[in-house]
Amino acid sequence: MDMPAPDPAILGRKAELVARLAEFLPERAVIHDPAETRAYECDALTAYSCPPLAVVLPGSTEEVSRVLALxxxxxxxxxxxxxxxxxxGGALPTADSVILGVARMTEVLETSLEDRMIRxxxxRTNLSVTGAVEEEGFFYAPDPSSQLACAIAGNIAMNSGGAHCLKYGVTTNxxxxATVVLMDGTVVELGGAHMDAGGLDLLGLVCxxxxxxxxxxxxxxxILPKPEGARPVLMGFSSSEVAxxxxxxxxxxxxxxxxxxxMDRPCIEATxxxxxxxxxxxxxxxxxxxEGVEAEIDHQLGLITQIARRHDPxxxxxxxxxxxxxxIWKGRKSAFGAMGQMGDYICLDGTIPVSELPGVLGRIGDLSAEFGLRVANVFHAGDGNMHxxxxxxxNAPGQLETAEALGAExxxxxxxxGGCLTGEHGVGVEKRDLMDHQFAPADLAAQMEVKDVFDPAWxxxxxKVFPLAASEARRGARLAAE
Amino acid sequence: MDMPAPDPAILGRKAELVARLAEFLPERAVIHDPAETRAYECDALTAYSCPPLAVVLPGSTEEVSRVLALxxxxxxxxxxxxxxxxxxGGALPTADSVILGVARMTEVLETSLEDRMIRxxxxRTNLSVTGAVEEEGFFYAPDPSSQLACAIAGNIAMNSGGAHCLKYGVTTNxxxxATVVLMDGTVVELGGAHMDAGGLDLLGLVCxxxxxxxxxxxxxxxILPKPEGARPVLMGFSSSEVAxxxxxxxxxxxxxxxxxxxMDRPCIEATxxxxxxxxxxxxxxxxxxxEGVEAEIDHQLGLITQIARRHDPxxxxxxxxxxxxxxIWKGRKSAFGAMGQMGDYICLDGTIPVSELPGVLGRIGDLSAEFGLRVANVFHAGDGNMHxxxxxxxNAPGQLETAEALGAExxxxxxxxGGCLTGEHGVGVEKRDLMDHQFAPADLAAQMEVKDVFDPAWxxxxxKVFPLAASEARRGARLAAE
Known part of the structure; x- marks a missing residue:
């Protein structure tokens, strides 16, 4: 994965940067010893890593604002x-960057059941948001597989989904x-505990x-009231296309x-x-x-199994x-862990119209054979969000590159x-150079001009997100104009 | 309502403009006779009107593109x-503007039940979208009171809601x-029959x-599957605060x-x-x-009436x-018509956290007495969307101005x-000069810079939308820079 060359002028000012950060952050919140910054060299896309210049872990919006302003x-x-x-790779550092982690900022600031909201x-982790309101019978709907560990900050950054998003929508819904701190340290409040406000929807844009x-x-x-009950049905089929x-x-x-x-056979077997x-x-x-009350569950499962029986389950x-x-859920929930036991993998999240599932599953099978690498499928089928x-x-020379080439195809x-590159994981570094396949040049240009408004110096x-050559050109042009 | 002075240079080129529009639009699609443009002088905010320079009614995206490019x-x-x-007043003309109406563009282009979508x-009117899929048991959820008449174009422009949006969300959900034509005629495709794509969410921004x-x-x-059944309960209370x-x-x-x-007493009586x-x-x-199956309905209504009885209904x-x-629904659905029979009215749509309902209803009562004008309340209470x-x-001199001043308060x-100026009607001309109360200067500046990206010449x-002085200054600055 190509990354831009670090700016030597910035590398040379590390000591000054760390000293100035230490002026307003507690000692444990500024990490700069290379042995300690190692934990921040990569995210869950572990194929890529890079030591950052420093790591800061502020404890409040005000501290975040001061870090960004500096x-x-x-x-x-x-x-x-x-x-x-x-x-x-959404949190992959560059060598001349500061990692700004929100891991210390986990407080519940406000809960109002009658406003169906929590601030x-x-x-704070995704699951612990539900944890804060479940005794009162409420829950937070988006449920990415990583919900035990992942933070709301990342959920918002990637507009995360999950198994239950078929009914409840993804993060943006x-x-x-949101309280947003801009690159120059300005603190902006978007939206609130009310419906969509007037003006342009900057909250939707930030998500x-x-x-x-x-x-x-x-x-x-x-937050939403928990349903009375829920029940799964497991159905096996003779082919992916039939399912x-x-x-x-x-x-x-x-x-x-x-x-x-x-889940398809390779995934079922591993699980x-x-x-x-x-x-x-x-x-x-x-x-x-x-889900629902018993009678509702019976009614819906009756319809579903009746449809399934037409496909010779x-x-x-x-x-x-x-x-x-x-x-029934245990297998699905441990699928990623199971695959990890089998070796290295890349997990994609291309998303397609549901009607295209049989055709695209067939095409993935063909590509897998062509590239000589196994592909297992486990995904949210109801909204076409494939994984x-x-x-x-x-450790085999060239296999990572072959896997990436297969992923791109x-x-x-x-x-x-008629689908898109990513349903919930985001573009990050992984898919930035495929964005040309999704968006026309005018679309990408409009997106980059919107980025200019919020972060003129890039x-x-x-x-990340934009094709590397395009974003580097943009950054260079903005720097030259200053 | 102040509006900017029309540009005499544009007024002088009306004949040329009409002739050039007629080069590619059918005769009936270009309206320029002042007697015929009268129908377009105002929208449902009838207190304000202005004859436009001309009206065009294109029949396709390509024609819209050519109109905008010209x-x-x-x-x-x-x-x-x-x-x-x-x-x-979202569609209020200025004297030097062309009204671009989409009234002739009403086709259903594609329907896919398995992808739960219609294009x-x-x-096309809101209700006729549901009309196109209801035989198959589906419906389109957002249901503004004007759903018989209002167009999807306007629903998207204003991010419209409706009575059933408590459960199903508003238009953006x-x-x-969307196929969007930019001011220079460029045609852009945003989103599609799949989940949220990567990159910045321009679809959410446009909505x-x-x-x-x-x-x-x-x-x-x-589009969503229609529930098995639905049932309302009507409950009367001794005060607005108790309700x-x-x-x-x-x-x-x-x-x-x-x-x-x-609905409060003034509204109940009129209805x-x-x-x-x-x-x-x-x-x-x-x-x-x-809504749901019978058992689900019984269960939920049981809980609701039990709660209501604690408030001495x-x-x-x-x-x-x-x-x-x-x-039960007949009265609610004819409330706006009933109020119209009683005389002139302004309908606001300020939206607040549900927990603030009793306090804000009390405050509205106080303000009504202070200004000496009656205020009737009829609204979507579940999501705090007041009307x-x-x-x-x-016809009484000064009453419109008094009503507007009361509305602003x-x-x-x-x-x-903790709420906002508008839940679903939009800012338009009506609330543009109140935007300073909702947004900080930096927020409004960011919104206007995003507008610059899409429509540099304003x-x-x-x-509309932005405070008049601010948007006119912006427009002037952009024109001077050209």
Missing amino acids: CHAMGVPVVPRGAGTSLA VQTG NLLG GSEGQLGVVTEATLR GACVADIIRAGVLPVAIEF EAFAQAGYPDCEALLIVEV VEVREAADEDEAAR PLILFDA ILKACVAA LLNPA | CHAMGVPVVPRGAGTSLA VQTG NLLG GSEGQLGVVTEATLR GACVADIIRAGVLPVAIEF EAFAQAGYPDCEALLIVEV VEVREAADEDEAAR PLILFDA ILKACVAA LLNPA
Whole structure:
């Protein structure tokens, strides 16, 4: 992965930078010893790493503002970091950048059940947001697989989804307001505990902007009442294409489950070996979950299994009790861990119209054979959010490059099918040079001009999201104009 | 309402403009005779009107592109118009502007039930989008009161809501993609029948931008399966404050109805005189609707009426059958018509956190007494989207101005309570000079710089959304720089 050469002038001012940061941050909040910054060299896209210049862990919006104002004044790039769980290299440092981590900012600032909202510092983990309101019968809906670890800051940066987003929408549908610190230290309040305000929707723009526009330090989130009950059904099929067709039929019939999860044979086998969930021996399976009161659950599962039976299922297993429900979900929830046990992998998240599932699954199979690398599929099928996992051996020379080339072809196939490069992981460094396949030059130019408005010097999260050559050219042009 | 003075140079080129438009538009699509342009002098904010230079009604994205490119080349401002139902003057012309109406663009372009989407030309009315898919059991969720007449173009421009948005979200939550024509004629595709794409969320930015960034000609909309059934309950209370407290209790208890509608005594009386819905004699009433299968409906209504009984209701009337359900909704749906029979009114849409309802309702009562004008309240209480109707006599000298001054104070009270100026009607001309109360100077500056990116010459929908002095200064500065 190409990264821009570090600016030697900035490297030479490290001591000055650290001294000035220490003027207003507590000692433990400024990390600059190379042995200690190692933990921040990469995120969950571990194939790439780079030691940062320094790491700061501020404790408040005001401290974040002072850090950004100082870096802005000194011309030092800043890489914002949530919990470091990005699968797209969204928090990968450059050698001349400061990592600004929000890990110490985990407070619940306000909860109002009647306003269906909670306001938190964005270092708080996704699951602990639900943890703060579940005793009162509420929950926070977006549920990325990494929800135990990932921070709300990263969820907002990447507009994260999850298994239950089929019904509840992704982060942007559950974000009411944000405190955003711009690169020059200005603190801006967007939205609030009310509906969409007038004027341009800058909150919607900031959500999913991958740390390109500002650092979100506090967030007002929509919380929802927990449903009375929920029940999954597990269904096995004779091929991925048949399972894909069953998904399309369920949606077309007007049933809206909370989740439709898909796993193919390579993924089922890996998961069984790892978690012994008792999954059937089949080419592909679906886990479909519905929720509501008992009668509603019975009604919906009746419709779903009736549709499934038209596709000659290998097995249909409705959860009889909570134990069985937990076992059905256990396999799916440990799928990523199971694949990790099998070796190295790249996890993509190309997203397509649901009607294209059978065709794109077939195309992925063809590409896998062509490139000679196994691909396992485990994904949120109900909203077409695929997660092809490309398995490779990082120690075998050239395999990473082959895996990346295969990944690029799969993502191009998603775009060609009317989909997009990323449903929830973001572009990061991983997909920046594929953006030309998704967006026309005028689209990318408009996006970069919007970035200019918020971060004229292009100091925030450098070398990400936009094609590297384009963003470096833009940054150079802005620097020259100053 | 101040509007900028028309540019005499543009007025002098009307004949040339009309001739050049006629080169590529059919005869009936170019309206320039002052007798015929009269219908376009105002929208549903009828207190203000102005004859436009000309009106064009293109039939395709390509024609829209050619109109905008021509106006751009000639420096002629353009006011986009959906169905003209804006309550905020969003489609009010200036004397030197061309009205670009999408009323002839009403086609359904594509429907895919398995992708839960429909793609339409944006002149299509809101209700006829549902009409195109209801036989298959689907519907389009946002339901503004004007849904019989209002166009999807205007819904997108204003990010419209409606009674059922408590459960289903507003337009931005149901918009998947858009074809947008920029002021220079460039056609841009944003989003599509897939989840959120990578890069900056320009689709979210365009939704709610009130025609400031481009003209949306085609839209890909989320359609949803119709619920099995729905049932309303009508509950009368001894004061507005008590009804407001009941709403907060329902939400706090973790029940999420599809709609919670509120009407106070002035509105109930007007509605009864007009529609004879049989509403109880009380200070305030709530209509709460839940949906699902029968058992789910029974369960939720049981919880809701139990909560209501703690507030000593004057009456609790659960709909026993479809006729009674229709009667309960009949009054609410004819409320605006009923108020119109009583005289002139301004309808605001300040929106607040639900927990602030009792306090803000009290404040509105105080302000009404202070200004000596009656205010009726009818609104979507579940999401705090208020609709105070200020009643006045347009023929009495000074009453319009008094009504506007009262409206401004009510909206400031909403902002002071942690809310915003507009939940769904938009800023338009009506609230532009109150934007300073909602946004800090840096916020407004950022919004205007984003506008610069899309419409550098500030030709699109002039003199709206931003404070008049600020937008005129901006426009002048951009013109001088050219």
